[in-house]
Amino acid sequence: MSKDKKDSNSETSRRDFLNMTGSAVGAVGVAACAVPFIQSMNPAADTLALATIEVDISKLEAGQGMTVTWQGKPVFIKRRTAQEIKEARNVDLKDLPDPEKDEDRVQKEEWLVAIGICTHLGCVPLGQKPTDVHGDFNGYFCPCHGSHYDTSGRIRRGPAPKNLAVPPYEFVNNTTIKIG
Amino acid sequence: MRWQQTKDWIEHRLPIFSFLDKELNKYPAPKNLNYMWNFGSLAGIILMIMIATGIFLAMHYTPHVDHAFNSVERIMRDVNYGWLIRYIHTNGASMFFIVVYLHIFRGLYYGSYKAPRELLWIMGVVILFLMMGTAFMGYVLPWGQMSFWGATVITNLFSAIPVIGDDIVTLLWGGFSVDNPTLNRFFVLHYLFPFLIVGLAGLHVIALHVHGSNNPTGVEKKTKKDTVPFHPYYTVKDLFGLGVFLIVFALFIFYAPNYLGHPDNYIPANPLVTPAHIVPEWYFLPFYAVLRAITFDIGIPFTDIVLIEAKFGGVLAMGGAVGILALLPWLDTHPVKSARYRPTFRKFFWFFVIDALVLGWVGGKPAEGVYIYIGQAATAYYFFHFLILLPYLSRNEQAMPLPASIDDAVQARKKYGAKK
Amino acid sequence: MRSILSIVLFSVFFSFSALAAGGNIHLPEKEWSFDGFLGSFDRASAQRGLQVYKEVCAACHGLDLVSYRNLEILGFNENEIKAIAAEYTVVDGPNDEGEMFERPAKPADRFSNPFTNEQAARAANNGAYPPDLSLMTEARPNGANYVYALLTGYKDAPKDVKMMDGMYYNEYFPGHQIAMASPLSDDLVEYADGTEATVDQMAQDVVNFLSWAAEPNLEDRKKMGLKVLIFLAFFTIIFYLMKKRIWSDLH
Numbered sequence: 001m002s003k004d005k006k007d008s009n010s011e012t013s014r015r016d017f018l019n020m021t022g023s024a025v026g027a028v029g030v031a032a033c034a035v036p037f038i039q040s041m042n043p044a045a046d047t048l049a050l051a052t053i054e055v056d057i058s059k060l061e062a063g064q065g066m067t068v069t070w071q072g073k074p075v076f077i078k079r080r081t082a083q084e085i086k087e088a089r090n091v092d093l094k095d096l097p098d099p100e101k102d103e104d105r106v107q108k109e110e111w112l113v114a115i116g117i118c119t120h121l122g123c124v125p126l127g128q129k130p131t132d133v134h135g136d137f138n139g140y141f142c143p144c145h146g147s148h149y150d151t152s153g154r155i156r157r158g159p160a161p162k163n164l165a166v167p168p169y170e171f172v173n174n175t176t177i178k179i180g
Numbered sequence: 181m182r183w184q185q186t187k188d189w190i191e192h193r194l195p196i197f198s199f200l201d202k203e204l205n206k207y208p209a210p211k212n213l214n215y216m217w218n219f220g221s222l223a224g225i226i227l228m229i230m231i232a233t234g235i236f237l238a239m240h241y242t243p244h245v246d247h248a249f250n251s252v253e254r255i256m257r258d259v260n261y262g263w264l265i266r267y268i269h270t271n272g273a274s275m276f277f278i279v280v281y282l283h284i285f286r287g288l289y290y291g292s293y294k295a296p297r298e299l300l301w302i303m304g305v306v307i308l309f310l311m312m313g314t315a316f317m318g319y320v321l322p323w324g325q326m327s328f329w330g331a332t333v334i335t336n337l338f339s340a341i342p343v344i345g346d347d348i349v350t351l352l353w354g355g356f357s358v359d360n361p362t363l364n365r366f367f368v369l370h371y372l373f374p375f376l377i378v379g380l381a382g383l384h385v386i387a388l389h390v391h392g393s394n395n396p397t398g399v400e401k402k403t404k405k406d407t408v409p410f411h412p413y414y415t416v417k418d419l420f421g422l423g424v425f426l427i428v429f430a431l432f433i434f435y436a437p438n439y440l441g442h443p444d445n446y447i448p449a450n451p452l453v454t455p456a457h458i459v460p461e462w463y464f465l466p467f468y469a470v471l472r473a474i475t476f477d478i479g480i481p482f483t484d485i486v487l488i489e490a491k492f493g494g495v496l497a498m499g500g501a502v503g504i505l506a507l508l509p510w511l512d513t514h515p516v517k518s519a520r521y522r523p524t525f526r527k528f529f530w531f532f533v534i535d536a537l538v539l540g541w542v543g544g545k546p547a548e549g550v551y552i553y554i555g556q557a558a559t560a561y562y563f564f565h566f567l568i569l570l571p572y573l574s575r576n577e578q579a580m581p582l583p584a585s586i587d588d589a590v591q592a593r594k595k596y597g598a599k600k
Numbered sequence: 601m602r603s604i605l606s607i608v609l610f611s612v613f614f615s616f617s618a619l620a621a622g623g624n625i626h627l628p629e630k631e632w633s634f635d636g637f638l639g640s641f642d643r644a645s646a647q648r649g650l651q652v653y654k655e656v657c658a659a660c661h662g663l664d665l666v667s668y669r670n671l672e673i674l675g676f677n678e679n680e681i682k683a684i685a686a687e688y689t690v691v692d693g694p695n696d697e698g699e700m701f702e703r704p705a706k707p708a709d710r711f712s713n714p715f716t717n718e719q720a721a722r723a724a725n726n727g728a729y730p731p732d733l734s735l736m737t738e739a740r741p742n743g744a745n746y747v748y749a750l751l752t753g754y755k756d757a758p759k760d761v762k763m764m765d766g767m768y769y770n771e772y773f774p775g776h777q778i779a780m781a782s783p784l785s786d787d788l789v790e791y792a793d794g795t796e797a798t799v800d801q802m803a804q805d806v807v808n809f810l811s812w813a814a815e816p817n818l819e820d821r822k823k824m825g826l827k828v829l830i831f832l833a834f835f836t837i838i839f840y841l842m843k844k845r846i847w848s849d850l851h
Binding site for chain 2: 637665670731734735738739740741743774814815816817820821822824825826828829832833835836839840842843846847850
């Protein structure tokens, strides 16, 4: 092999070139193979196709809530009382860990729609039923690690960093919400 | 420099680098290995491909009689690249058997089973058994017509065992027919077995590296002149072989993905209707032919005493057709390994190959008319080859003179200008 | 010599499964647009095939594995798919009262099945079970040609064949006696694109549609295959050259 080197430089450079191309081709091949495997773990076409649901909300009275499943997650729909709406709006944004106006979180002030998953570690907070614990801010309370949410689903105290997320939704008509 | 220190630190505690260097880099391999020696590493690569695709398929598959078929179709239609992963897996099974069968025939031709490689060979036979079990159970999982009836027929083989046969079959099924418990345990075992194969393949390689690869001359390596380091000589040769193999593999995956499968398996399992022709996958056909060849009871001649009923006889013969390979080191005791220097053995080797092909062909035919007799003749020859011919040749065959060393053989071939 | 023999080995082994799978009836071989290395679906034909399926086949045969949303591949847009789906009703539920209810199908739903279960299908069809068509072209040997041959293979029974009650003679059906009456006749449907609806044309259209239904990813598969093969050819050549170079030291 050492004799080779002395013999001709073009010989070695051609070998280097082949070596490099070979390694590159191998690396590209392995990388390309990884794509389908990783992609296969993402949601499949049928899962994606079921990404919207329609909910009939005509039966809810003020102060009542219902929980529906959207993409496998609980979604809180609550018809808020006048008192609750007032509480949600009369808040100084400076007091909020994750400042957001109630007006930006709801489309119609009576209706709160939020994903019922605590933004701390994913438990489902209490507060949908009148008999539930509502926490110190009269909204939701996560029993896992003690996060308190207000009537707009905003985090007020506890370890959770963010407000309850609002899913994309629209009012199809006065009594039907389409989520997703 | 930093890397060197890290390496040393690890090496001191776990000598992994020197191990890899010794076994994959410097490992001295005979320099005259031909392309038939590609199939060992190729089999290892396919095993890895099968495990990788299998794991990702298992993430989407549902082992329940009501959902299995549809979950496979969901993989084919809805899961991202699911069709690709499944086609790799189903065709990979066939590729695995092609490669392993060629690997075995290589061993048969060059006497790779002889001392000091008997255990290496026997572990290979055990791997073959496990592969067959894995492949069979995997074929059941899509829960199509062939899955169901294949499972029924093969598990019923065990009912041939005298006295306890029926109890064993009930045990295998976990019920009174092939049903949900059967599917569930097959899924579990289909997932487990490949890892046993990995372990055995590891031992297979460890045993191989004790004395090193056999080679086309069958003469053991003696001096450094006989060998080359595994890397880069055989790594690059194996990679080239891998490329050729992957082209064949890809042609099946992308352009004939269902060619090696059976259309009936795209019909959901129906326990009330048996398909007109039950045929196992092609790689089982030779053994299937052996199973069907025993159509007669075996007993004491001229009496009515039956020792082995036909059904049990077929099962024994089929198991024996694979199992007999394990005895090969003691059936062929001729001191010369390679068929290259054993002209008579070589001739019979090719007869044996033809016989195996005939068995495969008969296995795919209906068990009627002339096919029965062809199957019986081929089965008889199969066992004749191992049990009578090889021991006879061991004692009586005059071999050609062996080269003094591998290097000598290589030099002599070069002189004659023979193609490698 | 050995390499030649191994090629023989390969080919012989491969021919086994084909032999094993083949029936005794010889099917006429037609050329299909989805055959071959660059095969793709004839969309106009497959769309017509959908029409024949909806107006004729769907009276008895389900297409359980296919969703309306899949029709996108055949060139329908979102609104067309919604409209096609809305022609059908599916059973959903239970609702809040615990009742199952009917609603118009949505793109995410599977093709609606004419029967609720196998028993109902048999009861309505003289005891015969019209098989699901989702995988028909894959579930029969040489499936595309088989479906075409079956649809066009109705004949009067030869004199020496005694037909059973309610059975029809078909040249290509295994056993020749099929419970399905000839489903197609000329001008049975009126094609929107003006194509003349002959039996032959409709049979071809149905085959195109069902071949798509059986393997909607066929085009992706063939396209990817070409790329993979080009890459592998390159891979193999590179390593062949490297191999030659490295081994040349030895000689």
